[in-house]
Amino acid sequence: xxxxxxxxxxxxxxxxxxxxxxxxxxxxxxxxxxxxxxxxxxxxxxxxxxxxxxxxxxxxxxxxxxxxxxxxxxxxxxxxxxxxxxxxxxxxxxxxxxxxxxxxxxxxxxxxxxxxxxxxxxxxxxxxxxxxxxxxxxxxxxxxxxxxxxxxxxxxxxxxxxxxxxxxxxxxxxxxxxxxxxxxxxxxxxxxxxxxxxxxxxxxxxxxxxxxxxxxxxxxxxxxxxxxxxxxxxxxxxxxxxxxxxxxxxxxxxxxxxxxxxxxxxxxxxxxxxxxxxxxxxxxxxxxxxxxxxxxxxxxxxxxxxxxxxxxxxxxxxxxxxxx
Amino acid sequence: xxxxxxxxxxxxxxxxxxxxxxxxxxxxxxxxxxxxxxxxxxxxxxxxxxxxxxxxxxxxxxxxxxxxxxxxxxxxxxxxxxxxxxxxxxxxxxxxxxxxxxxxxxxxxxxxxxxxxxxxxxxxxxxxxxxxxxxxxxxxxxxxxxxxxxxxxxxxxxxxxxxxxxxxxxxxxxxxxxxxxxxxxxxxxxxxxxxxxxxxxxxxxxxxxxxxxxxxxxxxxxxxxxxxxxxxxxxxxxxxxxxxxxxxxxxxxxxxxxxxxxxxxxxxxxxxxxxxxxxxxxxx
Amino acid sequence: xxxxxxxxxxxxxxxxxxxxxxxxxxxxxxxxxxxxxxxxxxxxxxxxxxxxxxxxxxxxxxxxxxxxxxxxxxxxxxxxxxxxxxxxxxxxxxxxxxxxxxxxxxxxxxxxxxxxxxxxxxxxxxxxxxxxxxxxxxxxxxxxxxxxxxxxxxxxxxxxxxxxxxxxxxxxxxxxxxxxxxxxxxxxxxxxxxxxxxxxxxxxxxxxxxxxxxxxxxxxxxxxxxxxxxxxxxxxxxxxxxxxxxxxxxxxxxxxxxxxxxx
Numbered sequence: 001x002x003x004x005x006x007x008x009x010x011x012x013x014x015x016x017x018x019x020x021x022x023x024x025x026x027x028x029x030x031x032x033x034x035x036x037x038x039x040x041x042x043x044x045x046x047x048x049x050x051x052x053x054x055x056x057x058x059x060x061x062x063x064x065x066x067x068x069x070x071x072x073x074x075x076x077x078x079x080x081x082x083x084x085x086x087x088x089x090x091x092x093x094x095x096x097x098x099x100x101x102x103x104x105x106x107x108x109x110x111x112x113x114x115x116x117x118x119x120x121x122x123x124x125x126x127x128x129x130x131x132x133x134x135x136x137x138x139x140x141x142x143x144x145x146x147x148x149x150x151x152x153x154x155x156x157x158x159x160x161x162x163x164x165x166x167x168x169x170x171x172x173x174x175x176x177x178x179x180x181x182x183x184x185x186x187x188x189x190x191x192x193x194x195x196x197x198x199x200x201x202x203x204x205x206x207x208x209x210x211x212x213x214x215x216x217x218x219x220x221x222x223x224x225x226x227x228x229x230x231x232x233x234x235x236x237x238x239x240x241x242x243x244x245x246x247x248x249x250x251x252x253x254x255x256x257x258x259x260x261x262x263x264x265x266x267x268x269x270x271x272x273x274x275x276x277x278x279x280x281x282x283x284x285x286x287x288x289x290x291x292x293x294x295x296x297x298x299x300x301x302x303x304x305x306x307x308x309x310x311x312x313x314x315x316x317x318x319x320x321x322x323x324x
Numbered sequence: 325x326x327x328x329x330x331x332x333x334x335x336x337x338x339x340x341x342x343x344x345x346x347x348x349x350x351x352x353x354x355x356x357x358x359x360x361x362x363x364x365x366x367x368x369x370x371x372x373x374x375x376x377x378x379x380x381x382x383x384x385x386x387x388x389x390x391x392x393x394x395x396x397x398x399x400x401x402x403x404x405x406x407x408x409x410x411x412x413x414x415x416x417x418x419x420x421x422x423x424x425x426x427x428x429x430x431x432x433x434x435x436x437x438x439x440x441x442x443x444x445x446x447x448x449x450x451x452x453x454x455x456x457x458x459x460x461x462x463x464x465x466x467x468x469x470x471x472x473x474x475x476x477x478x479x480x481x482x483x484x485x486x487x488x489x490x491x492x493x494x495x496x497x498x499x500x501x502x503x504x505x506x507x508x509x510x511x512x513x514x515x516x517x518x519x520x521x522x523x524x525x526x527x528x529x530x531x532x533x534x535x536x537x538x539x540x541x542x543x544x545x546x547x548x549x550x551x552x553x554x555x556x557x558x559x560x561x562x563x564x565x566x567x568x569x570x571x572x573x574x575x576x577x578x579x580x581x582x583x584x585x586x587x588x589x590x591x592x593x594x595x596x597x598x599x600x601x602x603x604x605x606x607x608x
Numbered sequence: 609x610x611x612x613x614x615x616x617x618x619x620x621x622x623x624x625x626x627x628x629x630x631x632x633x634x635x636x637x638x639x640x641x642x643x644x645x646x647x648x649x650x651x652x653x654x655x656x657x658x659x660x661x662x663x664x665x666x667x668x669x670x671x672x673x674x675x676x677x678x679x680x681x682x683x684x685x686x687x688x689x690x691x692x693x694x695x696x697x698x699x700x701x702x703x704x705x706x707x708x709x710x711x712x713x714x715x716x717x718x719x720x721x722x723x724x725x726x727x728x729x730x731x732x733x734x735x736x737x738x739x740x741x742x743x744x745x746x747x748x749x750x751x752x753x754x755x756x757x758x759x760x761x762x763x764x765x766x767x768x769x770x771x772x773x774x775x776x777x778x779x780x781x782x783x784x785x786x787x788x789x790x791x792x793x794x795x796x797x798x799x800x801x802x803x804x805x806x807x808x809x810x811x812x813x814x815x816x817x818x819x820x821x822x823x824x825x826x827x828x829x830x831x832x833x834x835x836x837x838x839x840x841x842x843x844x845x846x847x848x849x850x851x852x853x854x855x856x857x858x859x860x861x862x863x864x865x866x867x868x869x870x871x
Binding site (some may be wrong): 074075078080204205206207208210211213214215217218220221222223224225263267268269 | 681698718765
């Protein structure tokens with residue numbers, strides 16, 4: 001990568017992070033942000049240090065993780081429309097969250113944990129359904145199973161919500177729409193430590209992704225252990241996405257749009273693509289979070305709404321460029 | 325003799341059904357055979373009012389949320405009232421149905437009228453609605469005098485309970501949901517109660533009925549008190565990200581429970597008094 | 609002998625009949641073997657079996673002395689370069705990037721590419737005469753150029769044997785001839801090669817040895833002149849043909865129309 005491009009990339013990341021720290025209900029100048037980070041006791045400083053900093057960093061990490069998952073899945077399933085949530089995750093997470101709320105599970109971590117477990121449960125079910133004879137994962141079946149299982153879990157979740165006589169359960173979807181409003185240094189630390197492992201594994205599989213994108217047979221003939229690679233990619237994306245749901249609800253489109261946007265300006269070789277996608281995804285989600293905080297202040301919009309509103313036109317633009 | 329005649333006239337006057345043209349809050353005019361003696365009330369507020377004005381015997385159906393007065397429990401439960409179950413309603417053979425004035429219920433109202441049952445859609449969201457709705461229900465069920473009495477008592481009690489906003493009116497965050505944190509703006513019922521109890525809604529610049537807020541916004545506005553009316557354990561006060569808010573650190577939390585904080589009605593004055601008392605305690 | 613199949617029987621999951629039954633063949637250095645036969649005769653299955661993708665029901669496949677199922681995939685790719693019929697181009701790479709993918713066999717998932725790899729890629733591009741197309745995206749190539757690029761990728765694996773499944777399908781005569789000349793050159797330089805093809809006449813002219821498959825069985829094998837006789841071809845392909853020798857001695861097949869007779 002050329003030095004100029006690298007500099008531009010670093011600049012983009014810095015600008016996004018600064019924007020994330022400056023914007024919000026109380027607009028702060030970068031100078032105030034800097035003062036706040038260094039630690040005065042002014043109320044604005046407290047906001048920057050305790051609320052905005054972990055929030056922006058968490059949004060960056062989650063955005064990067066979701067984008068990397070999207071890129072890896074698109075290569076593995078050989079479908080440019082693949083998204084982490086196509087694996088049935090959102091349905092599973094929703095069901096888990098609703099069950100936690102309906103059973104009044106205690107503790108502030110109850111709902112995220114339940115969503116996490118639910119997401120992984122859905123993924124395991126999709127995996128099982130997709131295994132064809134010979135214990136190989138067929139990507140086409142994977143997509144279909146993901147949609148089917150996801151819809152089923154969403155139907156279950158909706159039934160519980162409608163039939164429940166508790167207002168809390170009926171409003172469970174509010175948690176799912178999610179956002180970064182309750183980010184803390186604690187939740188950031190948990191996610192960061194946890195996400196490092198699957199991200200690392202995905203990085204190791206970058207070359208395999210290049211081969212997988214050609215097809216199962218060509219990849220095997222070139223020397224890739226396709227079954228192992230698919231399992232690793234599948235498990236890692238599932239873990240990362242489930243953790244993202246637990247951290248901040250369901251945020252779609254990042255995994256779909258960001259990889260395509262990056263591919264339009266960078267080589268699709270995954271060794272260089274994945275790190276770029278991570279950075280771009282992080283910046284994208286940070287900026288979307290800024291919009292969600294600022295658009296209707298002092299209220300907030302769910303971040304997932306912003307990513308869709310922004311993501312869809314970008315996607316349409318990309319489509320036009322590739323088809324032209 | 326005159327007394328006997330008078331009594332007979334009163335009774336016959338009360339017994340003779342008249343066709344009343346009533347205009348409901350959706351702007352529709354409906355012919356009601358007054359006095360209605362079989363009322364399906366699909367709004368908790370109107371169930372309360374019907375009992376209050378003396379028409380409790382006429383109520384033949386209620387929603388699952390109609391928890392006051394206790395006598396309402398004996399009446400048939402017709403569901404949650406949000407998407408009315410028309411079959412269940414018609415099974416009680418009502419001669420009047422009261423629906424909440426939402427666009428969803430417009431369809432239900434039309435279907436009920438087609439089935440020959442008059443349906444009224446009413447707004448029962450604010451304190452100002454109480455008098456009007458009470459009088460309407462009174463005319464429909466033949467308890468106009470009871471309704472007038474309730475309305476008058478309501479106005480007086482409300483005026484008596486209302487606290488003048490002083491210079492130290494506490495700023496109150498109305499936290500109606502924890503994950504994600506949500507508040508309600510001015511004009512909502514709970515906000516009305518808080519204002520009348522001498523407090524000040526932290527987000528009274530928000531016109532939407534409910535919306536997600538960031539903890540940052542709360543911290544920036546620095547409320548004196550946090551008011552929650554949700555059921556279930558309150559877990560947010562222990563969470564690290566909330567400690568930025570002074571009221572959380574100092575545990576200045578008020579919890580209220582009870583349906584009198586959800587809907588306007590004869591109990592509203594008592595609710596305001598309770599709130600005012602809690603405010604005074606909290607800022608002491 | 610690089611790859612040797614002995615009495616191989618293989619069946620697809622839940623299939624009633626085996627796709628290959630009792631087939632034996634060998635791929636040796638300096639020899640171009642062509643596998644021909646009607647549709648469904650088991651040619652692609654043979655490719656899968658020789659590369660260890662399809663487990664055997666009977667018989668064995670041995671690659672340089674070791675059973676194929678004992679070879680880890682990455683190691684096997686250093687010995688045998690296989691070009692399957694179909695391949696997706698999902699995210700088009702450049703030609704040089706595509707050929708570099710062939711170095712996975714030597715680099716594995718982690719190692720950084722070095723001079724040896726760049727040299728191998730360059731050599732492969734040259735041998736397949738696509739060096740001038742190095743920076744072209746693969747979705748901008750013609751059919752013939754794309755096949756040569758795929759072949760270069762296989763050569764970048766630095767294999768000892770090539771197995772090519774219908775490499776000239778849907779190519780025009782010029783590209784076909786160019787490719788077969790290229791195969792011949794590689795074989796003459798020491799490569800072992802098995803080419804699956806529909807084109808009996810090209811097989812006749814370029815191959816040293818023909819395998820004629822029908823319904824999963826090897827019905828004839830040997831030099832082209834021996835296998836591609838009027839009687840054998842007409843029986844196996846269920847169509848009357850005439851056979852005329854070309855100046856290089858290879859038999860050229862001419863399918864007959866109804867009413868025509870062989871001269």
